[in-house]
Amino acid sequence: MSRAERPLDAITSYHAHVYYEAATREDAALVRERLAERFAVQLGRWHDRPVGPHPQPMYQIAFAVEVFPTLVPWLMLNRLGLAVLVHPNTDNPRDDHLVHALWMGRMLTLDVSGLPASLS
Numbered sequence: 001m002s003r004a005e006r007p008l009d010a011i012t013s014y015h016a017h018v019y020y021e022a023a024t025r026e027d028a029a030l031v032r033e034r035l036a037e038r039f040a041v042q043l044g045r046w047h048d049r050p051v052g053p054h055p056q057p058m059y060q061i062a063f064a065v066e067v068f069p070t071l072v073p074w075l076m077l078n079r080l081g082l083a084v085l086v087h088p089n090t091d092n093p094r095d096d097h098l099v100h101a102l103w104m105g106r107m108l109t110l111d112v113s114g115l116p117a118s119l120s
Contacts, residue, residue, distance in 0.1 A: 011088040014068055017054060018063040018073065019083040019108060027080040033035070034078065035061060039071050053097060053110040072102075079104055092118055 018026035025048075035041055044060030051058075063071055075084055085108070087101040094117045097110055 006090075010090045011065055013065060013089045015087055015089060016061050016063070016071070017058045017085040018061065018079070019054070019055065019056050019058045019085070024080075025057070026080060028082055031075075031078065031080055032059060032081065035071075037076075038074065039063065039067055041067065042070070043113075052114065053112045055108050055110065076104060081105065083108055 002064050018028055018031060032043060036043060040063070042062040044062065046057075046081050047054070049056045050056055055107055061071075072086055075086070083103070083105040085097070085101055085103055087096045090096055090100070
C-alpha cells in the first residue's frame with residue numbers, strides 16, 4: 001500500500017453489501033424496502049448463494065458520494081443486526097474491499113483473489 005495521500009475525488013461512488021442467511025432474509029428484505037423508500041440508490045439483485053468475493057448471500061446497494069453522509073448512519077442504526085460492508089469505488093477494487101472498507105456487525109472474510117488491484 002502506498003504512503004502517498006490520495007484525494008477524496010478518487011472515490012467515484014460507494015457500494016454497500018447487506019449479508020443475510022435463510023433465517024434473516026426477511027430482515028434483509030425489510031432493510032432493502034426501507035432503503036428504497038428513503039434514499040436515491042440502485043439496489044442490486046438478490047444473491048442467495050455466495051458470489052464473487054462475498055462468502056454468503058447478499059445484495060448490493062450502489063450509491064453516490066453525496067448520499068454517504070445520510071445512508072451510512074441510517075444503516076448503522078437500522079441494519080437489523082445484519083452484517084454490512086461499505087466500500088468506496090476507486091481505481092483499485094481489491095483495496096476498496098480490503099483496505100478502505102468499513103464493516104457493520106460481524107466482519108466476514110472476503111475472497112478477493114478475483115478482484116484486480118488496478119482498473120488502469
